[in-house]
Amino acid sequence: MLKRTEGIVLRNRPHGDADLIVTYLTSDSGIRSLYARSPRKVGSRFGGSLEPLTYARISFVGKEQARLPRLIQSDIIRPFNTLREDMDSFVRVSEALELTVRLIPEGEPSGRAFRLLLEVLSSLEHTPRNTLLLSFYKVRLLDLTGFAPRVGGCARCGAETERFYPGEGATLCRGCGEGAGGFIELHPSVKRLYSYLLRTGPSTINRLRLTDAVYTGLEGLISSHIGHTVVERLNTREFAEVLRTC
Ligand SMILES: [Zn+2]
Numbered sequence: 001m002l003k004r005t006e007g008i009v010l011r012n013r014p015h016g017d018a019d020l021i022v023t024y025l026t027s028d029s030g031i032r033s034l035y036a037r038s039p040r041k042v043g044s045r046f047g048g049s050l051e052p053l054t055y056a057r058i059s060f061v062g063k064e065q066a067r068l069p070r071l072i073q074s075d076i077i078r079p080f081n082t083l084r085e086d087m088d089s090f091v092r093v094s095e096a097l098e099l100t101v102r103l104i105p106e107g108e109p110s111g112r113a114f115r116l117l118l119e120v121l122s123s124l125e126h127t128p129r130n131t132l133l134l135s136f137y138k139v140r141l142l143d144l145t146g147f148a149p150r151v152g153g154c155a156r157c158g159a160e161t162e163r164f165y166p167g168e169g170a171t172l173c174r175g176c177g178e179g180a181g182g183f184i185e186l187h188p189s190v191k192r193l194y195s196y197l198l199r200t201g202p203s204t205i206n207r208l209r210l211t212d213a214v215y216t217g218l219e220g221l222i223s224s225h226i227g228h229t230v231v232e233r234l235n236t237r238e239f240a241e242v243l244r245t246c
Helices: 087-103 111-126 132-144 188-199 212-230 235-245
Strands: 002-015 019-026 031-036 055-061 070-078 163-165
Touching: 002 031, 002 087, 002 111, 019 111, 031 055, 087 111, 087 132, 111 132, 132 188, 132 212, 163 212, 188 212
Parallel strands: 031 070
Antiparallel strands: 002 019, 002 055, 019 031, 055 070
16 A cells, blocks of 8 residues: 655654654654665665654555555655754754654544644744744644643632642642642743633744743643653653753
8 A cells, every 4th residue: 555645754763774763743644653764874765854853745655554654755845954953942842743742642643733733843943942832832732632731720619729730730729639749830821821822823922922930830831731641751851851961
């Protein structure tokens, strides 16, 4: 079976001496891991098209349920190479890509996630230092995949509260949060920003002016939620820490 689609490279892993396993977010079949033969050899037909973030038109072959279909063609539509050139921005983007791999089940169509990632990368290419675009991406990806934290009134009784309990993935009042573990206090502007991100588009993000405290509060909410309910630790965060200590 030959299949053609479009995809964005989320990551690639060496396989043997010269081969790669390339993981894509595709436009029509969700996450796909494909086996690429000899892309690391000089003169490979794949050229630089298997680098993370590359948006490409791809063809692959394999039986319907094959674990690793084989990539046979990859033509770059948009390389997004500027996002790979700056190490800081690449580490931040990689963290978002890693989250994508973890949240979207392999082979389950997710056209909305694909369009979201493409829109965010396009905006980020114009303003690579705008880290709020990546916060926006994470919030929307969590929402699309059903993992979004419940932020608002108390998730159990509806009372007003500023306490977010990462262990519960929700805001709870003091009484309902009894025994629910640690919590973080959310400033009302962080709650407002969070609900705004859930309904706006990436083009409005560049117009937002935030104080450092609000941005840090939002990031604290997102990362504590991801850390507790989605994964213990993202590999790329460990990678970022390794870089920091170099
Ligand atoms: Zn309550």
